[in-house]
Amino acid sequence: MESGFFKSIYYLLFKARRPVRLVNFITFFRVVAFPAFIILLVWQRLDVFKWLLLICFLTDAVDGFLSRKLKANSILGARLDSIGDDLTVLAGLLGMFVFRWEFLKTHWVPIAVVLVIFLIQTLYALFKYQKTTSFHTLGAKTAAILQGIFLCSLFFFDEPVDWLFYTALAVTAVELIEEIIMVTILPKWKSDVLGIYRALKIRNEEPKPEQE
Numbered sequence: 001m002e003s004g005f006f007k008s009i010y011y012l013l014f015k016a017r018r019p020v021r022l023v024n025f026i027t028f029f030r031v032v033a034f035p036a037f038i039i040l041l042v043w044q045r046l047d048v049f050k051w052l053l054l055i056c057f058l059t060d061a062v063d064g065f066l067s068r069k070l071k072a073n074s075i076l077g078a079r080l081d082s083i084g085d086d087l088t089v090l091a092g093l094l095g096m097f098v099f100r101w102e103f104l105k106t107h108w109v110p111i112a113v114v115l116v117i118f119l120i121q122t123l124y125a126l127f128k129y130q131k132t133t134s135f136h137t138l139g140a141k142t143a144a145i146l147q148g149i150f151l152c153s154l155f156f157f158d159e160p161v162d163w164l165f166y167t168a169l170a171v172t173a174v175e176l177i178e179e180i181i182m183v184t185i186l187p188k189w190k191s192d193v194l195g196i197y198r199a200l201k202i203r204n205e206e207p208k209p210e211q212e
Contacts, residue, residue, distance in 0.1 A: 007136070009028075010082070012074065013025060020070075020074060021068050026059050027063045027081050028064075030059055030088050031087060033056055033087075034087040037091035037094070046155060049095060050152065054074065054152050056088045057151075060085060063081065070189060078192060081136070082133070082134045096154070100160070103160050109168070111169070114169055115174050117173055120180065128183055131189060132143050133189075135138055135190070137182075137195050138177070139174060139178050141174070142176050143172040146167060146168035149164065178196055182195075
């Protein structure tokens, strides 16, 4: 990443006003936790891995609440939050390979379908905006909650909850399709767009180019 990005991260963590620093330290925890997940997977430490995963999902709820409560929103903070969310889910998927291989082996097809939709959404956003989305839609928030509950239950309990798995997967797929549509609707990158209805409103509010 460009040096300006790292300078901006430094500002958010150490130089911004106190509420912004607090929120972004909590968000940044999920980013720096990812290498710890890798180490725990290599060491086969499920006992620690599952608790760190739970903490990461809880911080996602906490920083979102504090961001709204303290009015500590920022464009870079939104991007950081999205990166942290993706890394946490990725850690959970890698955990399936290591600790829940039998479950993954029997459910890999629907997981692969959702991953393909995610890849399409990501590549489409990169092509159009040169960066990934940070819409934080209501669907994305709902999907994140369901993903967190399912992944934590998968590692805390011996038997997976199939209905929760398919519910989380279906909501995630629908949310990703919604974001693909929103990328099509919005000509410029925007953060914190709650859904398609809001994307349409933003597009309609933007000034139209003058015709000669």
